[in-house]
Amino acid sequence: MLRLTLFLLLWCYGFSASAHHFNPDNPTYLTATQDRPDGIRVQAHAGELSLRMVTYPAHPEANQPIRVELQVWNPTTKAPYEGAIELSIETQRTPFSDSLPLATKRGAEGQFSHQFKLQQDGFYLLTAEFEYHDEPYRIDLPLRSGTPFPLWPVIFTVGFVVLVLGGVALIKRRRPLQS
Amino acid sequence: MIHPGIPMTFVWIALGLFFGLLVWSLVREQSKAKQPARKPLLLRNLPLLGAIIKRIDHRRELLLSLKLISVALFLLIIAAGLWGTPLGARNMATTVTWTLWWSLVILTIPLVGTAWCAVCPWDTLAGWLVRFRLWGNKTDTGSLNLTPPRWLRTVWPAAILFIALSWLELGTELITSPLATALLALGMLLLALLFLALFERKTFCRYVCPVGRTIGCYSQLAAIELRPIQQATCSQCETLDCYHGNAQAEPCPTQLTMGRFAQNTYCLSCGACSVGCPKQNVSWHLRPLAKEAAISARPHGDEAWFMLILLSLTSFHGITMITQWDTGLKQIAQLFNTAPDSLWVFSIAMLLGILPPLILYSGTIKVTAIVTKQTTSFRQLFNGLAFSLLPIAFTYHLAHNLGHLIQESINFLPVLADPFGSTALEPENVWNLMDHSISLQTGLIVAGIQTALLVIGLALGLHILRSRFASMDMEQLVSRVPMKLLLTVYSGFNLWLLTQPMTMRM
Numbered sequence: 103m104l105r106l107t108l109f110l111l112l113w114c115y116g117f118s119a120s121a122h123h124f125n126p127d128n129p130t131y132l133t134a135t136q137d138r139p140d141g142i143r144v145q146a147h148a149g150e151l152s153l154r155m156v157t158y159p160a161h162p163e164a165n166q167p168i169r170v171e172l173q174v175w176n177p178t179t180k181a182p183y184e185g186a187i188e189l190s191i192e193t194q195r196t197p198f199s200d201s202l203p204l205a206t207k208r209g210a211e212g213q214f215s216h217q218f219k220l221q222q223d224g225f226y227l228l229t230a231e232f233e234y235h236d237e238p239y240r241i242d243l244p245l246r247s248g249t250p251f252p253l254w255p256v257i258f259t260v261g262f263v264v265l266v267l268g269g270v271a272l273i274k275r276r277r278p279l280q281s
Numbered sequence: 282m283i284h285p286g287i288p289m290t291f292v293w294i295a296l297g298l299f300f301g302l303l304v305w306s307l308v309r310e311q312s313k314a315k316q317p318a319r320k321p322l323l324l325r326n327l328p329l330l331g332a333i334i335k336r337i338d339h340r341r342e343l344l345l346s347l348k349l350i351s352v353a354l355f356l357l358i359i360a361a362g363l364w365g366t367p368l369g370a371r372n373m374a375t376t377v378t379w380t381l382w383w384s385l386v387i388l389t390i391p392l393v394g395t396a397w398c399a400v401c402p403w404d405t406l407a408g409w410l411v412r413f414r415l416w417g418n419k420t421d422t423g424s425l426n427l428t429p430p431r432w433l434r435t436v437w438p439a440a441i442l443f444i445a446l447s448w449l450e451l452g453t454e455l456i457t458s459p460l461a462t463a464l465l466a467l468g469m470l471l472l473a474l475l476f477l478a479l480f481e482r483k484t485f486c487r488y489v490c491p492v493g494r495t496i497g498c499y500s501q502l503a504a505i506e507l508r509p510i511q512q513a514t515c516s517q518c519e520t521l522d523c524y525h526g527n528a529q530a531e532p533c534p535t536q537l538t539m540g541r542f543a544q545n546t547y548c549l550s551c552g553a554c555s556v557g558c559p560k561q562n563v564s565w566h567l568r569p570l571a572k573e574a575a576i577s578a579r580p581h582g583d584e585a586w587f588m589l590i591l592l593s594l595t596s597f598h599g600i601t602m603i604t605q606w607d608t609g610l611k612q613i614a615q616l617f618n619t620a621p622d623s624l625w626v627f628s629i630a631m632l633l634g635i636l637p638p639l640i641l642y643s644g645t646i647k648v649t650a651i652v653t654k655q656t657t658s659f660r661q662l663f664n665g666l667a668f669s670l671l672p673i674a675f676t677y678h679l680a681h682n683l684g685h686l687i688q689e690s691i692n693f694l695p696v697l698a699d700p701f702g703s704t705a706l707e708p709e710n711v712w713n714l715m716d717h718s719i720s721l722q723t724g725l726i727v728a729g730i731q732t733a734l735l736v737i738g739l740a741l742g743l744h745i746l747r748s749r750f751a752s753m754d755m756e757q758l759v760s761r762v763p764m765k766l767l768l769t770v771y772s773g774f775n776l777w778l779l780t781q782p783m784t785m786r787m
Contacts, residue, residue, distance in 0.1 A: 225367040225460075238620060244367045255363055255467060262471050263410060270425055270478045 131160060144243050151234055152177045155243050162247050164223050170243075172214040172230055182212020187232045189216055191245075193224055201229065223248030286780040287728035295732045295776050299739055303769045306743040310758050322567040323510065338555045338564050347400045355402035355466065357700060362463025366702030369457035373700035378466070379456040381693060384686040386496065387678050391570060394503035395496050398549040403466075404486055407474040426481040429488065435583035436494050440590050443491035444635075447594050451601050452627040483534035487547055498588055499675050500545040501574040501668070502741065506566050507548055507555065508539075514562045515540030523554035523563065530557030539563055544578040571741045574668040575748035582660070585667035592674040593638040596775060599681050600634050603781040638771070642670065645767045653760045657753050665753060666764055669746040673768060676738025677775040680731035684783065687727050731779055739772040 132141040139159040146153055154173045162168045174183035189204040207214045220226065226245040231238065325334040336343055354377075362374030369375040386397050398404070411423045446465075455461045469490075476485035486493050509515040523539040526532030535547040539554050539562075555563040600606055607621070613629055614621035646666065650659045696702070743765060750761050 227367070238622065240622070246366070251364055255464060259467050259471065263474060266475055266478050267410065267423055270423055273425060274423075 132156065134159075142243065142245070144241065146241065147177065148239060149234070149237055150176055150178070151183060151239060153230075153239070153241050155228075155230060155241055157228065157243060157245060162220065162245075164221060164248055165219050167217055167219055168245075169215065169217045170228060172209075172241075173212055174209070174214070174232070175212045182209070183232070183234060184209065184212065185232055185234065187214050187230050190229045190231070191218075191220075192227045192229065220245075220247045224252075285724070285782050287731055287776075288725070289780070291728050291732040292776060292780055295736055296773065298736045299769050299772055299776075302736070302739055302743060303765060306747065306765055307758065307762070310747070310761060321508065324505065324565040324567055334565050337552060339561065341552075341556060344399060344552060348402075348405045351400040351402045352405055355406070359463045359466055361700045361702075362459040362461075362466070364701065365459055367459060368702055369459060371696060371699075371702035372459035373696050373702075374459040374462045374466075375457060376689075376693065376696045378462050380685055380689045384682040386492070387499070387675075387682050388686070390496060390499045390675075391503050392505070393550075394500040394505050394545055395493075395548055395550045397496055398486065398493050399551050401486075401493070401549075403470045403473040403490075404477075404483065404549075406470055407477045407485075410474060411477045424477060424481070425479050427479055429480045429484045433484070433488055436488060436587045437583055438489045439491045439494035440583075440587050442489060443495065443590065443594065446491055447597070448628070448631060451598070452624050452631070482532065482536060483549065486549055487535040493549070494546075494587060495591060497546040497548070498584070498591060498671065499678075500548075501578050502571045502672055502675055503545060503573075504567060504570050506545055506568055506573070507550060507552070507563060508542060508566050510562050510564050512540070514560050518560070520559070522557045522559055526553070527557050527559070530554075532557075544573050546578070546584065571672060571745055574671050575745040576752075578668060580661070580664035580667070582664050585664040588667045588670050588674070589639055589642055590635075591678075592642075592670045592771075593635040595674045595678040595681065596638065596778065597631065597634040599677070599775070599778040599783075602783045603778065605781070606630075641767065641771075642667075645763045648763045649760055652763065653755060653757065657755060661753065665749050666746065668749060669742045669764065669768060672738045672741035672745065673771055673775070676734040676741075677778075680734040680775075680779060683730060683734075684727060684779075687723065728779075732776070735772055735776055735779070738775075739768060742768045742772075 130143045130145075132143055134140040141156050141158040142160045143154065143156040145155070152175055156171045158169045158171075159166070170189065172187060174187070175181065176183070186206050186208050188206050190201045191204055192201040204218055205216050207216055214230075224247055226247065228243045228245050229240060231240045233239065325331045325338060327334075333343075358374045358377060361372055365372045365374065389397075413423060449455050449465075453461070455465065472489070473485045476489060477483065518540060520527075521538060521540075522530070523533055524536070530553045533554055534549055534551060537547060537554075539558070542548070555561075610621040610626055610630055613633075614623070614626045617626065617629075619626060643663070646659060646662045649662055649666075650657065653662075746761065746764055746768070755761065
């Protein structure tokens with residue numbers, strides 16, 4: 103019991119609640135130009151900082167290079183954020199998946215960029231985290247790769263229904279035999 | 282996105298009315314409570330509506346059609362959650378479930394009572410799968426028909442599930458995740474199916490479903506009820522078709538007998554009793570608001586706790602959306618030297634947020650018990666007076682959800698046009714939520730309605746208290762003061778919550 107309690111407490115401790123993460127405005131689609139492909143942009147203001155995050159291309163395919171650009175600045179002083187930023191990616195297709203760290207970047211003039219690839223089609227959440235004046239900041243950007251169509255919840259549901267109904271039918275069939 | 286709270290003009294008006302209601306209720310205590318004997322108004326006798334009610338009373342087609350629509354919508358929501366865009370504000374699963382459906386369920390309870398349970402897709406789908414038929418009675422179903430164990434036969438499982446769901450919803454931002462919403466909906470379906478396959482009748486609906494128990498509890502305030510047309514006919518009935526079922530209809534899924542039926546709490550509005558009654562003696566009646574909570578509902582310990590938890594959780598929902606919440610989280614995080622966004626910090630904050638109403642109510646009941654010089658026991662008072670909390674919780678819930686419904690309804694049209702949000706990120710479909718803020722006039726109307734709801738809630742709460750005190754023969758004015766003060770102060774707290782700028786969910 104003590105072990106279970108300790109496990110639950112540690113799990114709660116480690117589990118990061120997203121309820122109070124910084125919520126950006128709705129993503130905006132950027133049309134392609136001669137210099138770059140189309141992209142998705144989110145921007146927002148939280149605490150003392152303003153943030154802008156863009157990914158190119160807007161809907162990448164699996165194994166296609168994806169570029170993320172992030173700009174952070176203080177809108178009052180116009181000073182760029184010069185600290186480090188941690189980038190991570192999380193798949194949105196299973197409820198228990200862990201976040202996978204991508205890179206820790208130090209910016210130049212408040213500009214950060216990173217390039218990576220996704221090996222599988224799916225829905226992802228690209229996250230940038232950093233600290234400014236001892237305050238944690240976090241921004242999330244939803245990312246879709248390819249045309250994902252996960253079936254595991256349906257297979258699990260159908261399997262569960264068959265198992266329960268089949269089990270009940272089996273028990274009911276044995277009952278008269280026993281009696 | 283943050284929306285401003287209700288303006289101070291409304292606050293002063295509400296505070297004035299709160300004070301006026303408190304004084305009036307204390308002055309009114311000098312006269313004895315009289316319950317005018319009114320003949321119940323049968324809805325089937327009303328023009329226009331009566332024709333529909335008659336059809337619902339004795340035929341299943343209309344209900345079946347509504348169930349089919351409900352199941353189709355449910356499956357569409359699951360599909361959108363699993364395969365649609367992960368953007369919560371652009372996906373039907375999150376928008377319809379959390380903003381439209383949950384708000385509408387609460388908003389319509391005064392008019393339709395527990396009618397939502399009658400078309401519940403979890404129970405309908407589970408029932409079709411276990412019973413292998415769309416309606417009517419079938420003796421050989423795919424269920425083991427076990428009697429639920431004693432520990433399960435209270436509303437505590439529903440209360441615990443309700444707290445757990447609130448923890449998930451607020452702590453993990455479940456309501457903005459279409460996938461999590463779809464998985465939750467599937468999980469509830471599987472739970473309903475499991476209970477239906479193992480236990481007799483609808484054990485899940487009666488004891489476990491947090492949505493059903495919330496609707497059931499609030500329905501004690503509703504203006505409609507399914508009751509016998511002639512009580513004498515039920516008293517003389519020897520077949521009890523409503524309880525046992527017959528060839529036309531299944532037995533009452535929650536084991537209620539129409540002749541002794543006094544409260545809506547466990548009625549699922551399925552109409553099995555009205556269809557199955559050979560004397561056609563069951564129909565829908567119109568009644569005064571909160572009549573059941575004030576007079577006919579019987580006090581039970583588990584239900585009293587459920588009402589108290591409802592009061593606590595509804596306010597807690599509001600607390601998590603105000604700006605001071607983040608400050609509170611940071612202070613707790615500093616105490617434990619951890620990050621304010623950890624679930625551990627949220628869990629402590631939730632515990633701290635939901636405990637005060639429970640302690641406050643218990644303390645007030647203790648004071649009342651002392652003042653009455655122990656003529657009425659603490660337990661009797663705790664169970665009996667909890668009904669007065671119901672309108673306070675309900676009207677705040679209503680006011681809070683009304684705000685969400687109006688302020689977040691900007692997403693509905695685009696979402697209904699594109700349930701999966703597949704074109705949400707195309708250039709022609711990119712919206713900026715900041716440009717869609719509601720107009721000042723609409724904001725004032727919403728604020729006015731929210732204020733009026735809290736005033737009505739306090740008025741109903743004081744009215745219920747008066748009836749409940751009378752039923753306990755508590756004649757002393759001084760013994761009634763603590764609870765009346767508690768209701769007034771709590772309404773004031775709910776009013777303060779509504780004055781605060783509130784972070785919208787989507």
